[in-house]
Amino acid sequence: MDFNMPEETQEIINGIKQFINKVVIPLEEENRDLLYNERKYYLEDGRRHPKVEELRRIVRKESAKAGFYTMFGAEELGGGGFGPLTALLVNEAIGKHYPHRKLIEHVVIPSPFTNGLTPVLNGLKQELKDKYIEGIGSGEKTLCFGLTEPDAGSDVWGIKTRAVKDGNEWVLNGTKQWISHAHYADYCMLFAVTNPELQAKRKGGITCFFVETKLEGFNVDSVIPVMGSLGGDATIISIDNLRIPEENIIGELDQGFGKAMNGINNGRLGMSGKCIGSAQWALQKAVEYSKIRKTFGKTLSEHQTIQNMLAECALDIYAARNMALNCAWKIENSTKTPTKEISMVKAFCTEMMGRVYDRAIQIHGGMGLSNELGLEEGYRNARLVRIPDGTSEIHRRTIARSLLKGDLSF
Numbered sequence: 001m002d003f004n005m006p007e008e009t010q011e012i013i014n015g016i017k018q019f020i021n022k023v024v025i026p027l028e029e030e031n032r033d034l035l036y037n038e039r040k041y042y043l044e045d046g047r048r049h050p051k052v053e054e055l056r057r058i059v060r061k062e063s064a065k066a067g068f069y070t071m072f073g074a075e076e077l078g079g080g081g082f083g084p085l086t087a088l089l090v091n092e093a094i095g096k097h098y099p100h101r102k103l104i105e106h107v108v109i110p111s112p113f114t115n116g117l118t119p120v121l122n123g124l125k126q127e128l129k130d131k132y133i134e135g136i137g138s139g140e141k142t143l144c145f146g147l148t149e150p151d152a153g154s155d156v157w158g159i160k161t162r163a164v165k166d167g168n169e170w171v172l173n174g175t176k177q178w179i180s181h182a183h184y185a186d187y188c189m190l191f192a193v194t195n196p197e198l199q200a201k202r203k204g205g206i207t208c209f210f211v212e213t214k215l216e217g218f219n220v221d222s223v224i225p226v227m228g229s230l231g232g233d234a235t236i237i238s239i240d241n242l243r244i245p246e247e248n249i250i251g252e253l254d255q256g257f258g259k260a261m262n263g264i265n266n267g268r269l270g271m272s273g274k275c276i277g278s279a280q281w282a283l284q285k286a287v288e289y290s291k292i293r294k295t296f297g298k299t300l301s302e303h304q305t306i307q308n309m310l311a312e313c314a315l316d317i318y319a320a321r322n323m324a325l326n327c328a329w330k331i332e333n334s335t336k337t338p339t340k341e342i343s344m345v346k347a348f349c350t351e352m353m354g355r356v357y358d359r360a361i362q363i364h365g366g367m368g369l370s371n372e373l374g375l376e377e378g379y380r381n382a383r384l385v386r387i388p389d390g391t392s393e394i395h396r397r398t399i400a401r402s403l404l405k406g407d408l409s410f
């Protein structure tokens with residue numbers, strides 16, 4: 001076993017840090033007033049200010065030119081083809097060194113499966129690849145992932161958006177909810193029922209369509225602000241007689257469910273990496289503060305209760321980091337997707353981040369609650385990540401089902 005950071009990955013991380021320090025941070029500083037004041041950052045309807053979107057577009061394009069934006073895309077799509085281990089470590093580094101930045105997360109590197117050269121696009125027909133991939137890879141155009149609906153979240157087999165064949169086109173009708181970034185996206189990977197009988201048996205019947213969001217019949221109705229924000233990334237979409245040509249089916253007809261799950265699995269590891277990095281940042285803050293803040297004539301770090309809290313954070317982070325690394329290694333070195341392990345990593349890392357931020361806030365006392373240090377923002381984020389990409393309960397369900405089917409391997 002070799003636990004060293006691969007040299008190539010270390011070089012990539014150094015390169016990204018250099019890029020962020022040279023290109024992104026100066027742009028953020030120039031626009032600090034807009035970016036770090038939510039009343040300016042969001043419009044009244046919860047969308048980001050167009051100037052913010054323009055800044056994000058600039059960073060995406062610069063990152064694409066530098067090769068970072070596309071590094072996890074498949075080589076056939078013009079991406080760098082880097083695997084889950086690199087994705088985990090790069091996301092960890094970003095979470096650790098640049099938490100709570102407005103032009104970094106989901107911008108320097110796109111959100112793992114919902115944007116950029118996502119693996120879902122591997123199934124596009126060649127003529128559509130020729131037409132769309134360059135724009136997506138350059139960061140000029142963006143995507144969203146339209147699966148969840150008002151009555152179907154955890155149980156995605158329950159989606160109701162229906163696609164009916166009409167000549168050489170499919171006509172889609174339905175409602176989607178919680179779709180991230182749809183209000184800015186140029187294209188949507190939209191999931192609809194094409195064969196209700198297969199869907200009822202949970203054996204297929206759901207198809208993934210590549211959709212231009214400017215088409216008549218694709219409407220972003222509203223933004224859902226979440227966790228104390230004045231705006232948000234999640235949206236509600238109505239699909240109203242949206243006509244999509246047959247060739248816009250991604251992959252096989254009726255086989256969209258596997259596509260959705262494969263995409264989401266990739267995202268789960270990237271998200272876990274960010275949680276691990278961000279938790280390390282919070283622990284570092286707590287350690288530093290504990291050494292300077294005095295109570296009862298001693299620094300906090302001299303009180304055993306505080307030492308225990310710091311140690312609990314380290315236990316959590318070390319466990320999370322190593323299980324995620326092991327899982328990434330399993331994905332890269334096995335022909336079978338380690339579904340049980342991916343679920344363990346997603347559930348553990350997101351929950352771990354919440355515990356670490358909770359202790360870090362507690363160690364900071366009142367200061368921990370102020371919105372100046374970034375700890376309360378991280379805490380809100382930690383609470384949020386336990387829901388998308390599979391809730392903690394659904395991951396426990398997946399783990400238990402694997403165990404009960406006889407998979408007791410570790």
Ligand SMILES: Cc1cc2nc3c(=O)[nH]c(=O)nc-3n(C[C@H](O)[C@H](O)[C@H](O)COP(=O)(O)OP(=O)(O)OC[C@H]3O[C@@H](n4cnc5c(N)ncnc54)[C@H](O)[C@@H]3O)c2cc1C
Pocket residue numbers: 114145146147148152153154155177178179180181226234384387388389390391392393394397
């Ligand atoms: C910020 C955000 C961004 C998102 N982005 C996207 C996106 O871009 N695209 C997209 O398609 N979706 C997106 N989602 C949707 C997300 O995937 C769903 O919210 C998630 O799958 C949970 O579905 P739900 O909210 O309908 O909860 P429900 O499925 O209604 O579950 C409610 C509660 O019941 C629990 N529960 C459900 N079934 C079981 C069970 N069998 N056993 C035990 N407990 C159970 C759940 O864990 C949860 O606690 C996003 C969600 C959020 C919050």
